[in-house]
Amino acid sequence: MTLPFYDAVKQLQDAYLMFPAFQKAFDQVEANLKLYRATGIAQSLLVLGESGTGKSSLSRLFTERYPMKTLPERDVIPVLFVSIPPAATIAGTVEAVLAKLGDPDPERGTVSVKTARAVKIARGCSVEMMLFDEAQHIQDRGRAHSQYFVGDWLKSFMDALGLPVTLLGLPRMQSLLQVNEQLRRRFAHRLSLSVQPAGIDSNEDNSLELFASLANALPLPLDPRPYGWRELGLRLQFATDGRIAYVKQLLVSAYEHAVNQGNTSITPDTLGSAFTASIWPSGIGQLNPFHSEFIFRPLDRLAEPFQMGEMGSGASQRRLR
Incomplete structure (x- = not known):
């Protein structure tokens, strides 16, 4: 070749390619960010789509719209994009967050210590929004109580940060929200990422x-x-x-x-x-x-x-x- x-x-x-559903999801994520910047109100969004419908592309494109800036004293990360690891545990999820925040040793400490450190670093980096891709990996953890614990950690982490959060995942992600009522309320706004509605x-x-x-x-x-x-x-x-x-x-x-x-x-x-x-x-x-x-x-x-x-x-x- x-x-x-x-x-x-x-x-x-x-x-x-901004096909209608992609454009709608992108615009809604951006609207949530602008709302937060203007009022401090944090609205969350769940974006669902089968494999290959553009969830990761949407996350990357939005992150490119609001890129990280390196200042002499610190990094500024307006939008933090984290891919949740397979069969996500609480420790694995918070470690993925810390790694994206530039923590040199994301595995150090207990879960509570890691979580507190992630909140502190995120605030120091002026994070204004979080995007979690592959969110179904929380649901894939297995039994309902395990899903609940990871989902409950995510809810608590969101509360500590007070930021708008977008979860992107496969349609089966909805079963996690059925397990965790408090998390379900936070993601009442849901969009489907498909080229054409059925x-x-x-x-x-x-x-x-x-x-x-x-x-x-x-x-x-x-x-x-x-x-x-x-x-x-x-x-x-x-x-x-x-x-x-x-x-x-x-x-x-x-x-x-x-x-x-x-x-x-x-x-x-x-x-x-x-x-x-x-x-x-x-x-x-x-x-x-x-x-x-x-x-x-x-x-x-x-x-x-x-x-x-x-x-x-x-x-x-x-x-x-």
């Missing part, structure tokens, strides 16, 4: 718009033939479930296939090969959204790429064709 190829791939991977007939239009906007970052044009643009949009919806990560994954693979084959455009045949190579190796024939004999149904059954999670999948709620 040549340098222009890698440059094009990097440009695609770095691209952010039940709306324009899924394919949104998927095509999303795909075409990202494809503009690549040197090769998108050619829908032998399908029309609307049908290609529908096939793209089934191939990616409307998730940003899968759209990018499919485009990168399709671009690589096209370059290797010396093609001058990205076609449905190219996308079909890319789908099998990068998303689902078993997606062939009737189970490949770009194949002429595709069965036009969500690929959310057992062992399929968008298999329904325990809290349900957006794909299963969409209309079948």
Whole structure:
């Protein structure tokens, strides 16, 4: 591969696309920050979305909007972005916070000592908002009482800081809030991060718009033939479930296939090969959204790429064709 190829791939991977749900969540997070700055009122938000819908991208983009500043006497961190570790314990969660705050020894001390230190450092760094990504890892801790303890620590930590907090996680995160009533009240405001709400007939239009906007970052044009643009949009919806990560994954693979084959455009045949190579190796024939004999149904059954999670999948709620 040549340098222009890698440059094009990097440009695609770095691209952010403000589809409606993403824009709404971003605007709400920013509104909470502005409210806090103007009034001192701390409002919290829960952003839910399946894997690949852009939760981490939203967090990174918002953190880039309000970057850390290094002053001679201290660091100023307006927005603290923390990824909660898998099977989160209270100790592991507070250590992740301390590490992001620049603490040189985040494992030192008891949980209460670590927590007090995290509050002190956060205030010293003028933190105004906290974003917790992978919040379902608290819920994944296991039994209800363990979930409650971690959730209760988070509630107490939020109270000590008095800052607006945004939790981002998979839909099953809601079960944690059912366990911890006080935490549930703090995150009464919830948003779903999906390309298109269920039940709306324009899924394919949104998927095509999303795909075409990202494809503009690549040197090769998108050619829908032998399908029309609307049908290609529908096939793209089934191939990616409307998730940003899968759209990018499919485009990168399709671009690589096209370059290797010396093609001058990205076609449905190219996308079909890319789908099998990068998303689902078993997606062939009737189970490949770009194949002429595709069965036009969500690929959310057992062992399929968008298999329904325990809290349900957006794909299963969409209309079948």
